[in-house]
Amino acid sequence: EVQLLESGGGMVQAGGSLRLSCATSGFNFGSYGMGWARQPPGKGLEWVSTISDSGAGTFYADSVKGRFTISRDNSKKTLFLQMNSLTAEDTAIYYCGKFPFWGWFFDFWGPGSLVSVSS
């Protein structure tokens, strides 16, 4: 069974940093692209970042480019999101997700981790 579990969320002041982790199990982690999406309270979904299976390819939404860094440790089956220079607009539930081989959409989602940035 595929399982994803985010951790590392919490409250932080504007300008601060947080590092999210996503621990995985139930699939061959190193063979799949992974990514992050977010959802501000009461609002819709926004894609944040994607990383290829090897980690060589990364993609970012314009809203986080230059501030967020996605990475992965295939030996530990874990995905990361380093978030710097946080603003109130980054307040959201952050979901990690697994991409299938055949497209850049999440076929599995983690339960989410809340990041709250106070201004």
Place this chain on the structure above:
Amino acid sequence: IQMTQSPASLSASVGDTVTITCRASQDITNHLAWFQQKPGEAPKSLIYATSSLQSGVPSRFSGGGSGTDFALTISGLYPEDFATYYCQQYKAFPLTFGGGTKVEIK
């Protein structure tokens, strides 16, 4: 690529058939996915490649369309289907979602 869903919300009864539409601002061929989200839960993948059901998704869910116009149809609503539905294009980065359609109980 902008994704526009309609309606933003709808009210329906158990057993009704409902259709949600999703329009892309440019041709995305069939690179369209649908997700279901219930309050307090993570989204769940329903459909990919416009019309392919994810494993375990009931056959009352169906998807169609191509190019710029797509639709999700639920044929015979069950109580557990009342939720918010999102479309997402994966033709190109940045990946983009529609604004969501909330299906409420009438």
